[in-house]
Amino acid sequence: MNVNKNEIYTLEEAQAILKVSRSTILRLIKKGLIKTAKVGRQYRILGQEILHLVSPELEKKVGDIYRKSREWVYDGIEKPK
Numbered sequence: 001m002n003v004n005k006n007e008i009y010t011l012e013e014a015q016a017i018l019k020v021s022r023s024t025i026l027r028l029i030k031k032g033l034i035k036t037a038k039v040g041r042q043y044r045i046l047g048q049e050i051l052h053l054v055s056p057e058l059e060k061k062v063g064d065i066y067r068k069s070r071e072w073v074y075d076g077i078e079k080p081k
Contacts (some may be wrong), residue, residue, distance in 0.1 A: 005048040014045045018053070024066075028053070031065050
């Protein structure tokens with residue numbers, strides 16, 4: 001799928017392009033890794049933001065933030081012995 005940097009995408013279209021769940025894309029928005037515009041109750045994402053997210057320079061940063069955001073889920077859970 002081609003991403004046009006000047007096209008505007010919905011949250012669902014961005015999910016399909018990035019192949020991530022709704023909760024993951026919302027987490028990336030909340031952390032500021034994807035800049036969006038909110039129109040009513042819906043997010044709009046510029047194609048340039050999607051391309052910026054998958055650029056090699058950001059790959060490590062995105063991975064680090066994702067892992068860090070997932071840690072809190074497992075902090076309260078005791079590991080089985």
